[in-house]
Amino acid sequence: MQITVCGAAGEVTGSGYLVETQRARVLVDFGMFQGRDASVAKNRDLAKVDPRRLDAIVLTHAHLDHCGRLPLLAAAGFRKPIYCTAATADFALLVLYDSAHIQESDAERDRRHFQPRHRGEHPPEPLYTREDVEHLSGRFRAVAYNELTEVADGISIRLVDAGHLLGSASVEMHIQEEGTTRIIVFSGDLGSANTPYLRDPTPFTSADLVFLESTYGNRNHRPLEATLTEFEQILKDAVRDGERVLIPAFAIGRTQQIVYYIAQFIRERGLAPIPIYLDSPMAIEATHLYARHRDLFDEEAGLLVKNDPLAEHPKTLQFSKTADESKQLNNLRNAAVIIAASGMCEGGRILHHLKHNLWRRSVHVVFVGYQAEGTLGSRLVGGAKQVRVLGEPVNVEAEIHTLGGFSGHAGQSELIDWLAHLAPVKPRVVLTHGETDARQALQHLVQGRFGIDAELPMRNDVISL
Numbered sequence: 001m002q003i004t005v006c007g008a009a010g011e012v013t014g015s016g017y018l019v020e021t022q023r024a025r026v027l028v029d030f031g032m033f034q035g036r037d038a039s040v041a042k043n044r045d046l047a048k049v050d051p052r053r054l055d056a057i058v059l060t061h062a063h064l065d066h067c068g069r070l071p072l073l074a075a076a077g078f079r080k081p082i083y084c085t086a087a088t089a090d091f092a093l094l095v096l097y098d099s100a101h102i103q104e105s106d107a108e109r110d111r112r113h114f115q116p117r118h119r120g121e122h123p124p125e126p127l128y129t130r131e132d133v134e135h136l137s138g139r140f141r142a143v144a145y146n147e148l149t150e151v152a153d154g155i156s157i158r159l160v161d162a163g164h165l166l167g168s169a170s171v172e173m174h175i176q177e178e179g180t181t182r183i184i185v186f187s188g189d190l191g192s193a194n195t196p197y198l199r200d201p202t203p204f205t206s207a208d209l210v211f212l213e214s215t216y217g218n219r220n221h222r223p224l225e226a227t228l229t230e231f232e233q234i235l236k237d238a239v240r241d242g243e244r245v246l247i248p249a250f251a252i253g254r255t256q257q258i259v260y261y262i263a264q265f266i267r268e269r270g271l272a273p274i275p276i277y278l279d280s281p282m283a284i285e286a287t288h289l290y291a292r293h294r295d296l297f298d299e300e301a302g303l304l305v306k307n308d309p310l311a312e313h314p315k316t317l318q319f320s321k322t323a324d325e326s327k328q329l330n331n332l333r334n335a336a337v338i339i340a341a342s343g344m345c346e347g348g349r350i351l352h353h354l355k356h357n358l359w360r361r362s363v364h365v366v367f368v369g370y371q372a373e374g375t376l377g378s379r380l381v382g383g384a385k386q387v388r389v390l391g392e393p394v395n396v397e398a399e400i401h402t403l404g405g406f407s408g409h410a411g412q413s414e415l416i417d418w419l420a421h422l423a424p425v426k427p428r429v430v431l432t433h434g435e436t437d438a439r440q441a442l443q444h445l446v447q448g449r450f451g452i453d454a455e456l457p458m459r460n461d462v463i464s465l
C-alpha cells in the first residue's frame with residue numbers, strides 16, 4: 001500500500017492523505033492551502049487524487065485547511081461517502097458554504113476589474129461555488145467516536161476525540177492486505193489540554209505508521225492562567241469605565257471559548273454581568289451548533305451549562321444577526337463586549353467597529369488568536385499608530401491587548417506526551433502540518449526521547465508500507 005501526502009508538508013495548510021491499496025482508495029482530509037504560499041492554481045491542482053476513483057473520504061475536522069478543497073472533488077464528480085463525526089459534518093457545511101460565498105464574491109470582484117492581457121484570456125472563475133457544496137451535503141455519514149467502521153474494501157476506521165474543535169477526530173485506520181492487518185494513525189490536529197468545552201486528545205497505543213501534526217513542534221504555550229488573569233482585568237476595567245471591548249475572533253471555536261471564559265468570570269470571579277454581543281451570523285450559527293452537540297462537551301463545560309450565569313442574566317449574551325442590529329452597536333453607551341469576525345481583521349463586521357472605535361482612547365481591542373503577517377490584525381498587534389480601515393486612515397488611540405495563552409493546538413510537550421503512548425511499539429513516524437523549524441525541532445526531540453527517526457515528507461511525496 002502507499003500513502004501520498006497531498007499537502008501540509010513543510011507548511012500548516014492543505015492537509016490531505018491519499019491511501020491506496022490493491023483494492024481501495026481512501027482520502028483523509030482535503031484542505032485548502034491558505035496564507036503566504038497559497039494560490040488558486042495550487043488549490044485547483046488535484047495531483048494524483050482522481051475524484052471518480054475514490055471509494056471514500058475520512059474527515060478529521062471542519063477547519064478550512066482540512067476540508068476546504070472537498071467541493072473541488074464534488075465538482076469533478078466525487079459521489080461517494082464522507083465519514084466523520086456528526087458535529088464535524090455540521091461545522092464543515094457551515095464553513096464550506098461560507099468559503100464558497102467568499103470564492104464567488106472574490107471572483108465577481110476580480111471579473112469587474114478584469115483586463116485580458118492577451119486574446120482568449122478568460123475572466124477569473126471562483127475556485128468553487130455554493131452549488132458544488134450542495135453536492136457534498138448529502139454525502140456525509142456520521143460516525144460515533146470509538147466505533148470501528150468499514151469505509152472501503154479492506155479498510156476500516158476508528159475515530160477518537162482529538163480535543164481540537166468540537167467533533168474533531170484522530171483516525172486509526174485498519175488496512176487488511178495479503179492476510180495481514182496494518183494500522184495507520186492520523187493525528188489530525190491535536191488540541192491543547194484544558195481547552196473549554198473539549199476533552200483532552202485521546203492517545204493511541206498501537207500503530208505501524210503514524211502521521212503526527214507538528215504546528216507547535218518547537219515551543220510550548222504561555223501559561224493559560226496568566227492569560228485569563230489579564231483578560232479578567234481588561235473586562236473589569238471596561239465595566240468600571242463603562243467602555244467597550246472589541247474582540248476579533250474566528251467564528252467557530254474561539255468565539256465560543258471566549259464566551260465560556262466570560263461566563264466563568266461572572267460565576268466564579270465576581271465580574272459584573274457585562275453584555276456580550278455576538279456580531280457575526282456565522283458565529284451565531286456555530287454557537288447554536290455547539291448547543292446541539294453538547295453531548296461532546298467535557299465535564300467542566302457540562303457543569304457550566306447546567307449553572308449557566310449567562311442564562312441567569314438573559315441580557316448578557318445577545319445576537320446581532322442583521323447588518324442593522326450590527327450598526328446599532330455603535331450607539332451603545334454602557335460597558336459591552338463585541339465579538340466579531342474576521343479573527344485577523346481582514347474583512348467582516350469587525351472592520352466597522354474598528355473604524356468607529358480605534359481612535360477612542362479608553363476602548364479595548366483584544367486579540368485572542370494568531371495574526372498572520374501582512375494582516376490589519378498584525379499591524380495593530382505590532383503597535384501601528386495609524387492604520388487604514390475600510391479605505392480610510394484611522395489613528396490608533398485604543399488600548400491594544402494581545403492574549404497569547406489561548407491555543408487550538410497542542411504545544412511541543414503535549415505532542416511528545418501523545419506520541420509517548422505509541423513509542424514502545426516503535427512505529428514509523430511521519431511529521432506533517434508544521435513549518436520547517438517546528439518540524440525539525442520535533443524530529444530532533446522524537447529522536448532524543450524515543451530513538452525514532454521521524455520522516456519529513458514534502459508535498460506529493462509517497463510513503464510505501
Ligand SMILES: [Zn+2]
Nearest residue numbers: 061063164189
Ligand atoms: Zn484545525
